[in-house]
Amino acid sequence: MIRILSIGNSFSTDATRYLWEIASAMGCEVETVNLYIGGCSLYTHVKHLRSGARAYSYERNGCHMAEDASIPETLKAGPWDFVTLQQASHYSGLPQTYHPFLEELADYIKAVAPDAKILMHQTWSYDPESTHDGFPTYNMDSAFMYQAVKTAYAEAAASIGCDLIPVGDAVEAARKDPMFAPGSGKYPMNRDGFHLSVPYGRYLAALVWCEKLLKLDVRKDTYCPVTRDGAADQNALDVLRGIAHSIVNPI
Numbered sequence: 001m002i003r004i005l006s007i008g009n010s011f012s013t014d015a016t017r018y019l020w021e022i023a024s025a026m027g028c029e030v031e032t033v034n035l036y037i038g039g040c041s042l043y044t045h046v047k048h049l050r051s052g053a054r055a056y057s058y059e060r061n062g063c064h065m066a067e068d069a070s071i072p073e074t075l076k077a078g079p080w081d082f083v084t085l086q087q088a089s090h091y092s093g094l095p096q097t098y099h100p101f102l103e104e105l106a107d108y109i110k111a112v113a114p115d116a117k118i119l120m121h122q123t124w125s126y127d128p129e130s131t132h133d134g135f136p137t138y139n140m141d142s143a144f145m146y147q148a149v150k151t152a153y154a155e156a157a158a159s160i161g162c163d164l165i166p167v168g169d170a171v172e173a174a175r176k177d178p179m180f181a182p183g184s185g186k187y188p189m190n191r192d193g194f195h196l197s198v199p200y201g202r203y204l205a206a207l208v209w210c211e212k213l214l215k216l217d218v219r220k221d222t223y224c225p226v227t228r229d230g231a232a233d234q235n236a237l238d239v240l241r242g243i244a245h246s247i248v249n250p251i
Helices: 010-016 019-025 042-051 071-076 101-112 142-160 167-175 200-213 234-248
Strands: 002-008 030-036 056-060 063-069 082-085 117-121 163-165
Touching (some): 010 030, 010 200, 042 101, 056 071, 101 117, 117 142, 163 200
Parallel strands (some): 002 082, 117 163
16 A cells, blocks of 8 residues: 655645545555645644644545644654645745745654655646735736746755655646636636636646656546536546646656
């Protein structure tokens, strides 16, 4: 079994919601655990790490399980194959907000879970019409925010010598397809201007995680998430599978 621990916020909830289902449908035995606090920054993660506070909601395989988890206790409940980190979305394009907190988290993970591979979960820019109060930092410009986020995550990953899970790149690629275009698309990537849409945005993110961490060719995935109206659009899912595969495996 492959065990994945995410230390994040609501964006890690978005990204891992369908991870277990997709992996299971492809015959891969995996356990996903997500520790999250909505809007949580790397600074706040370090504060809770130092205090050992049981401040986190705990999700397992996409399902909410508890409200009193801590980073130290969860890490020590390993072994973990992967541990992922990410910045709060409103700070995600500001490189100076990552340090020295990212390094402290990484050093702790390496000490407590030395066999775990650390990865940075590259998050996404806001929808062009987003009203998130952090959007003015990026001139209310989704394309500008995407470039800032991409640059900041690349620098952050390099600073601790780890790889990236390129979800932000995949979301940006999907937005260029008329089916998923912001505003005019049938299935936009965001549901509220910043969180990923259900199911298509979340499905895309999970596909990227499966392709990157589990080395699965997600073009062969057979899992179909359910919408309020029934099964998701199979054509849309096929397009997203292709996007995820190409982003993780560029030619």
